[in-house]
Amino acid sequence: MKHLGQLLLMTCEEPQVSPSLLAAIRLGYVGGIVLNPAVLPSAESLQDIIWLLHDTAKLGNQPSPVILLDTTDSVSSLWPLPSLRSMAVAGLTDDVHRLLNTMALIWRQMGITGILSPTLGVGDKTPSPWTDKRTKYLQLWVRELRQAGLQPFIRIVPTPSAPDVSDALIATIDSGLGAAILDGHEPVNASLWRDSLNFRGLLVQDFRFTHFDVNLIPASIANGLDMIILPSDADMDESYRALLVEMNRHHLSKRKIYSALTRIRMLKEPKPLFSWSLEVSQRPINEWAQNIWNHAxxxxxxxxxxxxxxxxxxxxxxxxxxxxxxxxxxxxxxxxxxxxxxxxxxxxxxxxxxxxxxxxxxxxxxxxxxxxxxxxxxxxxxxxxxxxxxxxxxxxxxxxxxxxxxxxxxxxxxxxxxxxxxxxxxxxxxxxxxxxxxxxxx
Incomplete structure (x- = not known):
């Protein structure tokens, strides 16, 4: 099936993209990449990688790759970005709005598809003022990214398994959540997300931080997942073949594959890429971020x-x-x-x-x-x-x-x-x- 590799996202933990990963993108074995900005020396190097990925996909007549920037741990080497908890405690909505809006425009201008961050804990369903504050700024995060044309990818911990989910998760979905990142070692109830929560974004299973076996890939897609994040040491050819073999054996429904590809295609809203520039001054970004940290x-x-x-x-x-x-x-x-x-x-x-x-x-x-x-x-x-x-x-x-x-x-x-x-x-x-x-x- 054409574009089957669009269901797979590869992780890059190096300052340069490996030739094998570029070959996999050109051949259509993977549909995108998760970049860690902490290993990159500058914003310009990130821009070079993004251009290279788009050019490589175009060279192989493949769809534009999904390019995710993982800001979960830190992007301090490139841009200052306070944690969600700092934002919630500081309560400086104007500074947070300016910072997120500016960062989202920069990321969109660079050709990034989505931002992976922050983590939403949904284990505690007890309402509290502290939870309300975090939810407020999580919703602001989601809305600012969506308004700039970016897709918010948020890790959900733990994976919800019952209809009685937290209000924070429901509020985040209603704000326009683009994709939910779910841990690879926990079972996913796709019908809960689609039917009970009316979630129309991507369900993505992340195998970066757990035991990985290529046989888990077709099993996850069969269970209703849309995309799989592979660890950086995964064999891309073997991962793609695992999907292809199970589909040819009719163990993997083509209907589910088509549904996933449709949602992925909707995620890649075609927008022209702009040349990276430093027109947005770094100084106000730093000032807004430092003000948030001071007030937190x-x-x-x-x-x-x-x-x-x-x-x-x-x-x-x-x-x-x-x-x-x-x-x-x-x-x-x-x-x-x-x-x-x-x-x-x-x-x-x-x-x-x-x-x-x-x-x-x-x-x-x-x-x-x-x-x-x-x-x-x-x-x-x-x-x-x-x-x-x-x-x-x-x-x-x-x-x-x-x-x-x-x-x-x-x-x-x-x-x-x-x-x-x-x-x-x-x-x-x-x-x-x-x-x-x-x-x-x-």
């Missing part, structure tokens, strides 16, 4: 009041150094980077060092993959330290109640810059985080 700053525990004048700090980090080290370098009396499971004797030595130097101790709970053991923090919590948590903000609640914690729910450089500025007293903290369910603006 919240504290747990007592209000933090930095000492007037030059303040010396002691910084403790877990796992690996973060941007905080360089941002606070001029104010550091000492610095220690500890293992995630440090020796208690080292902790007491640091405690004695902070008392001897009479400095404010800053504890950055920065391990991205583990939650710290609360008992490990005890030796460092006398006198009262200042905690920072960016990867796992809820870790701040491991600190004693009389300790102050800071976060703005993001991990980009600008987010760290806001926290560092607050620590040394350059900017004020705009909100309080009394419990994990709610953030209160001051």
């Amino acid at each position: 700053l919240v504290h747990t525990g007592p209000v933090y009041s930095p000492k007037v004048g030059t303040q010396e700090l002691g910084l403790i980090e877990f796992g690996k150094p973060s941007p905080l080290k360089s941002l606070l370098q001029r104010h550091l009396a000492f610095y220690h980077c500890l293992d995630i499971d440090p020796d208690v004797r080292d902790l007491f030595q640091i405690h004695l060092q902070s008392q001897k130097n009479s400095v404010q101790l800053v504890i950055h709970l920065n391990d991205a993959w583990h939650h710290l053991n609360q008992s490990l923090l005890f030796p460092l919590c006398q006198p009262r330290p200042l905690g920072v948590a960016m990867h796992h903000p809820a870790d701040l609640f491991l600190l004693p109640r009389d300790a102050t914690g800071l976060t703005n729910f993001d991990t980009q450089l600008g987010a760290f810059g806001a926290v560092a500025s607050a620590i040394i007293g350059k900017i004020s903290i705009h909100g309080q985080w009394p419990n994990p369910q709610e953030v209160t603006q001051l």
